[in-house]
Amino acid sequence: MNPELDRYGLWEGINEVIVTTMSPDGRSNAAPIGIIRRNGKLTVRVYSGSHTYTNIIGTGLLAANMVYDPALFVRCALSDVSEEVFEFITTDDARNFPVISDCCAWMLFNVEHISGGGNVLVVELKPITGMIRYQEIRPVNRAFNAIIEVVILATRYKVFKMEKYLIEIEAYKYIIHKCGGSIEKKAYELVFRLL
Numbered sequence: 001m002n003p004e005l006d007r008y009g010l011w012e013g014i015n016e017v018i019v020t021t022m023s024p025d026g027r028s029n030a031a032p033i034g035i036i037r038r039n040g041k042l043t044v045r046v047y048s049g050s051h052t053y054t055n056i057i058g059t060g061l062l063a064a065n066m067v068y069d070p071a072l073f074v075r076c077a078l079s080d081v082s083e084e085v086f087e088f089i090t091t092d093d094a095r096n097f098p099v100i101s102d103c104c105a106w107m108l109f110n111v112e113h114i115s116g117g118g119n120v121l122v123v124e125l126k127p128i129t130g131m132i133r134y135q136e137i138r139p140v141n142r143a144f145n146a147i148i149e150v151v152i153l154a155t156r157y158k159v160f161k162m163e164k165y166l167i168e169i170e171a172y173k174y175i176i177h178k179c180g181g182s183i184e185k186k187a188y189e190l191v192f193r194l195l
């Protein structure tokens with residue numbers, strides 16, 4: 001049991017959040033990443049070729065941002081988002097670090113026990129500090145969940161360029177139109193614009 005992680009919604013299993021990082025030369029970055037909580041440990045598996053991968057190695061810090069905006073998942077996964085999505089916190093050692101200004105909570109971590117290397121980096125996360133800004137009641141919405149699946153498929157399509165991912169993305173249209181509001185429908189259209 002880790003009540004602090006529970007309070008931030010980081011429960012056992014894989015928690016899909018927006019991870020913010022900073023490059024050693026001060027550029028902020030945001031990307032959807034799964035924070036894995038199993039057997040009392042928090043880890044992330046980050047594939048090479050991403051800004052997140054190089055920034056984690058470069059600075060040893062990341063922040064998990066709890067976000068419910070489906071379009072932000074789309075933009076952070078498929079494009080480089082502009083500075084206006086970030087605000088900056090000050091770390092204990094007086095560094096500025098980006099978090100998502102529109103998140104309902106963020107938690108800052110030290111990245112420890114870096115292993116893997118090569119294609120995938122597996123790192124353990126040690127909480128430093130965090131902030132819960134607001135809590136809201138959110139019934140499960142199948143269209144929101146579907147957008148998350150669509151964005152994962154879209155990131156795979158960007159790397160592997162395989163037609164089967166586009167077909168799977170198309171198949172989610174029905175559920176997004178049936179269960180989504182305008183926010184989810186617009187996020188779905190945005191995927192095609194950014195692919």
Ligand SMILES: Cc1cc2nc3c(=O)[nH]c(=O)nc-3n(C[C@H](O)[C@H](O)[C@H](O)COP(=O)(O)O)c2cc1C
Nearest residue numbers: 016031032033034045046047050051052077151152
């Ligand atoms: C919901 C979701 C979860 C993801 N989880 C991971 C992950 O755990 N590890 C990873 O390397 N990429 C993951 N990705 C893919 C990255 O977000 C994607 O490669 C992104 O473009 C990396 O951006 P960056 O270059 O700004 O770091 C995930 C994508 C989505 C949509």
